[in-house]
Amino acid sequence: MKTPLTELVGVRHPVVQTGMGWVAGPRLVSATANAGALGILASATMTVEQLRAAVREVKSRTPAPFGVNLRADAGDARDRVRIIIDEGVRVASFALAPSKELIAELKDAGVVVIPSVGARRHAEKVAAWGADAVLVQGGEGGGHTGEVATTVLLPQVVDAVGIPVVAAGGFYDGRGLVAALAYGAAGVAMGTRFLLTSDSPVPDAVKARYLAASVKDVTVTTRVDGLPHRMLRTELVAGLERSGRLASLARAVRHAAAFRKVSGLGWARLARDGLAMKHGKDLTWSQVLLAANTPMMLRSAMVDGRPELGVMASGQVAGVIDDLPSCAELVARLMREAAEVMDGLRGRYGPGSGPPGD
Incomplete structure (x- = not known):
């Protein structure tokens, strides 16, 4: 499945594993990358030296693209950006909006910049500063969250910016991916669903x-x-x-x-x-x-x-998840479900079928 996200970052599937502190380490990120999705390494709980070692470990485990999540307000943010550039990491994601200068530095080095946002105005700001895409999380998401549901926030952001939008908050299966694409998103990001895999390091x-x-x-x-x-x-x-x-x-x-x-x-x-x-x-x-x-x-x-x-x-979504697949099994299942949903929609509402109820 090709979308603006897959073409932007070079992955096979429009699925992102979010950067979860203490969880999204080399093991989970490399398993996600090898499954054809975009794994994001969480760096906020790592020292600068640990981050460099973690990046190199991921590179030793997979040839596929992956990303690193950074805190833009951290005092050593530029040191971490330098590691991303020096080590050839494909994507830099941010929990807070990075500065215009930081975005420019990364883009000049060929790094794709994807900030996370929780409001339309934040998406508009980083898009104007040159961000390549945005990850928008609705209130259903884990960790720090806002009050606006993904189904309301996502179309707002899609309509407001001219860059790829990744939808997060409430996604766990192929039906959700199709729904996000219908809203205009270029893919989905999932945290809890990847946390609950056999590749996750959580006890x-x-x-x-x-x-x-x-x-x-x-x-x-x-x-x-x-x-x-x-x-x-x-x-x-x-x-x-x-x-x-x-x-x-x-x-x-x-x-x-x-x-x-x-x-x-x-x-x-x-x-x-x-x-x-x-x-x-x-x-x-x-x-x-x-x-x-x-x-x-x-x-x-x-x-x-x-x-x-x-x-x-x-x-x-933790309340509707009941298994622990590997990342490879999860991504393959999600893409299979998405294909089945789209085939079903084409069969039900395709050319000549008429509107529902006819």
Whole structure:
């Protein structure tokens, strides 16, 4: 299936595996790439040295194109961009809008730039700055999310920009891919669906928690880091909802100290990144401090296998997923389903069939 996305980045299928912290490492990204989709390496939880090693590991596992997700507001963003350029990575994706200068630097080096956006105005801004495509996530998506559903947000963005649009939030099968294409998207991006594969490094016990969840077991809370965050509803999340402001800030201080050790960053560097985050997202200092909760609470579940001590970011689709295919099986199934849906539509509503009801 050829779309503007496949032609832009050189993959066989218009499917993207999103850059999930602690999850989207070399193993998952290379499996996705070998399946013909676009794997995105999550770098926010890696040091610069770890990122370079991870990029080289992916390259050793697959000859296919892949991408790296960056935090545009990170103090070492340019160092990470230099790794992407030096190592010949095909795609740079961003959780926050990169600057016009950063986009130009990447494009001059032949790197495809795909920022993630959650609003029409953000898509218009990065398109005007030269972004090659945008990934638009509706409220159904996991992690940090907005309030507008994908079915409302996606056509807004498609109508507003003249570059390929990748749809995220609520996708997990071939029917969703066809629906996104009908809205004008060039492909779909999925996080939770790729997290729940046999190639995902998430511990089996944690995957089992996801598979057991219903749609109603996925909730949105602001009590982890001060911003809306979609995740599985657990006893820990319920406790966070009940906890007071001082307890939340004290927990964030502990997690900031822990993340400093894991990331190798000094307090001065964390402060600079916090200041950049504050201005980039217009946050209060309390929210900036709370942001330290996110990487460590995700790590407890996604790496250590301790969901009782951490949180599990999740799209609403977790409630309708019930298996753990490999990435190759997942992508092949998704494309087969999409072909069957399109064939069915042509047979039902093709030339000479007349409008529904005739």
